[in-house]
Amino acid sequence: MEAPRHWRLKKQRYSLTGEVCPHCSAKIFPPRDVCPECGQEAKTAFQFSGKGEVFSYTTINDAPSGYQEQAPYAVALVKLNEGPIVTAQLTDLGAEPVRIGMPVEMVTRRIKDDGNERGVILYGYKFRPVIAGPR
Amino acid sequence: MKLLIPEKPVGIIGYGAYIPRYRIPASEISRIWHGDSDGMPIKEKSVPGLDEDTITMSIEAARNAINRAQIDPKELRAVWIGSESHPYAVKPSGTVVAEAIGASESISAADFEFACKAGTEAVIAGMGFVGSGMGDYVLAVGMDTAQGRPGDVLEYTAAAGGAAVIIGPASNALAVIDAAYSFVTDTPDFWRRQTQKYPEHGQRFTGEPAYFHHLESSIETFFAETGTAAKDYRFAVFHQPNAKFPQKLGKEFGFTKEQFQTGLLSPMIGNTYSGAVLLGLSAILDIAEPGDKIFAAAFGSGAGSDTFSFTVTDQIRLRRSLAPSTQAYINRRTEIDYAVYARHRGKYVMN
Amino acid sequence: MNTNQEKKQVVIAGIGMLPVGEHWDLSLRTLGARAVRKALADSGNLKPDAIYIGNGLANILSHQANLGALISDEAGFSGIESCTFEAAGASGAAAFRAACLAVQSGLIDVAVALGVEKITDCDGSTALTAQDLILNYEFEGITGLTVAAGAAIIAQRYISEHLLDHSIFQNIALQSYQHAQDNPNAMYRNGLTAAMYQKQSIKNDPLGLFDISSLADGAAALVVTREELIPVESREEMVRVLGSANAIAPLSLHDRHQLLQYSAASQSAASALRKAGMSLNEVDLFELWDANSIDTVLSMEAIGLALPGKGWQTENIILNSMGGCLGRGNPLGASGAYQLAEAVLQLRGQAGACQIAQLPKRALVQALGGLGSTAITHILGHG
Numbered sequence: 001m002e003a004p005r006h007w008r009l010k011k012q013r014y015s016l017t018g019e020v021c022p023h024c025s026a027k028i029f030p031p032r033d034v035c036p037e038c039g040q041e042a043k044t045a046f047q048f049s050g051k052g053e054v055f056s057y058t059t060i061n062d063a064p065s066g067y068q069e070q071a072p073y074a075v076a077l078v079k080l081n082e083g084p085i086v087t088a089q090l091t092d093l094g095a096e097p098v099r100i101g102m103p104v105e106m107v108t109r110r111i112k113d114d115g116n117e118r119g120v121i122l123y124g125y126k127f128r129p130v131i132a133g134p135r
Numbered sequence: 136m137k138l139l140i141p142e143k144p145v146g147i148i149g150y151g152a153y154i155p156r157y158r159i160p161a162s163e164i165s166r167i168w169h170g171d172s173d174g175m176p177i178k179e180k181s182v183p184g185l186d187e188d189t190i191t192m193s194i195e196a197a198r199n200a201i202n203r204a205q206i207d208p209k210e211l212r213a214v215w216i217g218s219e220s221h222p223y224a225v226k227p228s229g230t231v232v233a234e235a236i237g238a239s240e241s242i243s244a245a246d247f248e249f250a251c252k253a254g255t256e257a258v259i260a261g262m263g264f265v266g267s268g269m270g271d272y273v274l275a276v277g278m279d280t281a282q283g284r285p286g287d288v289l290e291y292t293a294a295a296g297g298a299a300v301i302i303g304p305a306s307n308a309l310a311v312i313d314a315a316y317s318f319v320t321d322t323p324d325f326w327r328r329q330t331q332k333y334p335e336h337g338q339r340f341t342g343e344p345a346y347f348h349h350l351e352s353s354i355e356t357f358f359a360e361t362g363t364a365a366k367d368y369r370f371a372v373f374h375q376p377n378a379k380f381p382q383k384l385g386k387e388f389g390f391t392k393e394q395f396q397t398g399l400l401s402p403m404i405g406n407t408y409s410g411a412v413l414l415g416l417s418a419i420l421d422i423a424e425p426g427d428k429i430f431a432a433a434f435g436s437g438a439g440s441d442t443f444s445f446t447v448t449d450q451i452r453l454r455r456s457l458a459p460s461t462q463a464y465i466n467r468r469t470e471i472d473y474a475v476y477a478r479h480r481g482k483y484v485m486n
Numbered sequence: 487m488n489t490n491q492e493k494k495q496v497v498i499a500g501i502g503m504l505p506v507g508e509h510w511d512l513s514l515r516t517l518g519a520r521a522v523r524k525a526l527a528d529s530g531n532l533k534p535d536a537i538y539i540g541n542g543l544a545n546i547l548s549h550q551a552n553l554g555a556l557i558s559d560e561a562g563f564s565g566i567e568s569c570t571f572e573a574a575g576a577s578g579a580a581a582f583r584a585a586c587l588a589v590q591s592g593l594i595d596v597a598v599a600l601g602v603e604k605i606t607d608c609d610g611s612t613a614l615t616a617q618d619l620i621l622n623y624e625f626e627g628i629t630g631l632t633v634a635a636g637a638a639i640i641a642q643r644y645i646s647e648h649l650l651d652h653s654i655f656q657n658i659a660l661q662s663y664q665h666a667q668d669n670p671n672a673m674y675r676n677g678l679t680a681a682m683y684q685k686q687s688i689k690n691d692p693l694g695l696f697d698i699s700s701l702a703d704g705a706a707a708l709v710v711t712r713e714e715l716i717p718v719e720s721r722e723e724m725v726r727v728l729g730s731a732n733a734i735a736p737l738s739l740h741d742r743h744q745l746l747q748y749s750a751a752s753q754s755a756a757s758a759l760r761k762a763g764m765s766l767n768e769v770d771l772f773e774l775w776d777a778n779s780i781d782t783v784l785s786m787e788a789i790g791l792a793l794p795g796k797g798w799q800t801e802n803i804i805l806n807s808m809g810g811c812l813g814r815g816n817p818l819g820a821s822g823a824y825q826l827a828e829a830v831l832q833l834r835g836q837a838g839a840c841q842i843a844q845l846p847k848r849a850l851v852q853a854l855g856g857l858g859s860t861a862i863t864h865i866l867g868h869g
Contacts, residue, residue, distance in 0.1 A: 005624070009624060010234055011234070013628075014194075014231070014234055014235035015234075015235050015236070015237055017237075030624075030625050036736075036741060047237065055643065055745075056639045056640070056642045056643035056646070056745070057639060057642060058635050058638035058639050058641075058642055058690040058691055058692075058693075059690060059691050060630060060631075060632060060635045060690060061689065061690075062611075062614065062632070062634075062689065063630060063632075064611065064614055064615040064618050064627075064630065064632055065611055065612065065615040066615075066630075067630035068611070069185070069485060070185055070186065070630065073630060075629055075630060075631045075635055075639065076639070077639055077643075077739060077740055077745070084740070085739075085740040085741075086625075086740050087625060087626045087629050087631060087738065087739060087740045088629055089186075089629050089630060091184060091186055092155075092156050092184055094156060094467075094469040095469065100642070100643070100646050107191070107194075107195060108191055108194045108195070108235050109184075109186035109187060109191050110185075110186040110187065110188060110191060111186075111628060111629070112628075112630075121188075121190075121222055121223075122628075123190065123191065123231060123235070124628065126186065131459045131463055131464070131467060132463065132466075132467070
């Protein structure tokens with residue numbers, strides 16, 4: 001069990017909280033001390049909308065330990081509307097085939113149990129096809 | 136005076152539904168357990184995905200409610216989750232939900248449990264909190280991923296889903312809460328002990344002495360004290376463990392099908408327990424017009440009933456399109472068979 | 487500045503490899519020590535001053551850290567300098583570069599670079615999970631991503647952007663398996679037909695079974711020293727280290743500005759060539775990374791051997807002449823050492839049935855770690 005490392009990342013994991021660089025305005029996810037665009041210090045929190053599209057993807061059948069009960073599952077690079085790309089599982093795909101360019105939205109889901117059924121439940125972002133229908 | 140009416144008028148500022156996308160038809164459950172295919176309590180029920188639980192579903196419903204409320208989540212002063220399927224026996228669901236939706240740290244967070252009325256219980260607490268002036272906004276969620284023992288009659292109906300509401304000052308409400316009432320007795324019709332996976336129930340004892348007695352008592356008192364009757368409401372929603380009970384109850388009090396069919400979702404998605412009445416309310420708010428009066432009556436085993444009256448305001452027109460409708464979630468549907476259902480609900484022993 | 491120095495000084499005096507495969511009867515320490523002793527024997531029994539060990543996963547799979555003391559002592563060299571270098575798939579190459587730098591500095595006269603990996607101590611899923619440690623755990627591993635799946639995500643984008651399909655990977659796999667047939671240290675020696683390839687199971691779309699290398703046990707070692715320490719009459723035949731460079735790129739796929747550009751591979755190859763004072767067209771033989779076939783495609787493009795979208799067309803160069811990771815098998819932290827030792831065999835003319843007809847003079851050997859996030863390139867050659 002490794003509660004501290006996940007606890008530290010909860011804001012990023014639960015809600016895609018990243019940063020905006022105060023120097024060059026680049027949107028940054030995950031947050032980091034040095035802006036990857038301009039190399040200056042970055043630490044201003046920024047809330048991403050969670051909307052984006054599939055940049056690339058694959059399907060995992062041979063899952064690593066801790067993920068086998070979820071297999072098969074799709075993992076994608078999702079390009080957020082604000083710019084950055086994040087790695088995330090796709091969920092709630094139904095019968096819809098994944099494709100590059102597919103519009104997706106962030107949801108907060110169970111990522112895995114830390115340890116077995118006795119451990120902490122880890123929650124974090126995944127993406128799903130945008131819900132259709134009246135809003 | 137038995138009614139619960141806060142000093143400062145309060146109402147629903149925002150609401151949000153959530154229903155997972157998977158459905159298992161009752162006929163499929165019957166196929167496995169050789170049930171009586173004529174007497175299906177519902178058509179089909181919703182089943183959560185492998186990565187869903189009461190916390191994740193509450194987060195989505197809460198985000199929808201915040202979008203409709205048009206408030207900064209930092210303005211919330213309490214985050215309360217009502218459920219009989221909290222993922223942890225000990226550790227609050229509310230703190231995860233609060234963190235995920237971006238609430239501030241200066242809040243009250245707690246989990247409510249009262250079988251199927253844990254959600255409305257949180258709403259009543261929220262009315263008191265806001266109505267007393269302790270805070271402007273409270274998030275109250277009723278959400279469940281209910282389990283039924285394989286082969287048990289509850290397996291046909293025990294479903295997943297629910298809704299979140301944000302309680303706030305009536306001046307900013309899309310539906311003002313006119314009054315509430317709560318009626319409870321010690322009646323063991325349905326329960327689940329601490330480490331048990333599946334609940335027990337009193338079979339036919341769950342009907343007359345439990346569901347009907349508590350709802351009837353609650354509704355009778357509410358009508359008497361408010362001086363209202365079925366005809367005064369455009370919509371009504373009752374706790375709906377199946378399709379039959381709420382319709383029988385509604386008719387007893389003179390409600391017509393036109394009044395209760397909008398909020399009657401159990402035939403399509405099953406019994407969402409703590410989520411049921413708030414989800415039905417969400418479906419009603421999706422189509423209600425300013426001035427409409429809505430009646431809601433929840434039931435929780437153990438046992439008790441909460442009743443409410445709402446008056447819809449002009450705000451509804453501006454806000455309801457700011458999040459997916461209840462129907463959008465009902466329409467998002469992937470049918471699964473019993474084998475996949477068993478996997479989703481953790482009925483296979485993996486280790 | 488030291489172009490000439492580097493070119494003149496460091497020579498490879500010996501190499502030793504164990505067959506790649508499932509060594510159920512050998513521990514990590516035995517694998518490593520045997521490869522060291524083989525390489526030293528090949529060098530005419532030079533006495534090492536230092537042993538640098540490249541290893542990726544012993545901490546997890548063998549419950550073993552502190553390999554320097556473990557393996558060097560096992561090989562019979564208590565008292566010398568030894569420690570471990572880790573750079574995922576490039577660990578063996580990192581140990582070799584460390585050995586070259588040590589020898590070139592003059593502080594060490596004879597150094598052994600060992601790459602060793604013991605995969606089969608655990609069940610397959612544990613090994614797979616351990617390999618995923620080379621990803622960014624907090625933002626990639628946590629999603630359930632695996633290394634092969636990461637490669638597949640790159641491949642999916644590649645074929646989409648260039649309007650291709652997964653058949654472009656066939657040639658790389660067929661070539662590697664064909665070359666491995668004649669390599670006595672290779673794990674897959676039965677060849678691969680186009681029909682078999684086309685019927686393969688797709689593991690991580692678009693990559694199939696034969697596009698993804700198999701992890702296996704292995705150990706390979708190289709002995710390096712300075713030319714001045716070699717008897718004059720032996721100097722002519724020695725393979726020299728003409729250039730060496732290591733470069734990194736963002737670890738996470740999502741942090742890369744261009745997913746389809748292996749920038750570290752590009753920078754490290756250019757830098758190694760510059761140090762060798764050579765241009766690309768002077769290279770006779772290429773050992774490029776092929777843990778997953780898309781790695782080779784993007785390495786080809788990064789190094790400048792192919793235009794973007796054409797990296798799968800490898801017909802015009804001599805590539806992975808002894809089977810690469812796909813055909814030889816992939817003992818992760820040892821693979822970089824195998825690549826170098828195999829190139830030495832070719833340059834010496836000792837590659838047996840794998841020997842390239844016209845004796846090559848210059849080889850470019852590049853190992854990648856973590857889906858192109860680390861790239862270590864060496865230029866080997868004669869005089």
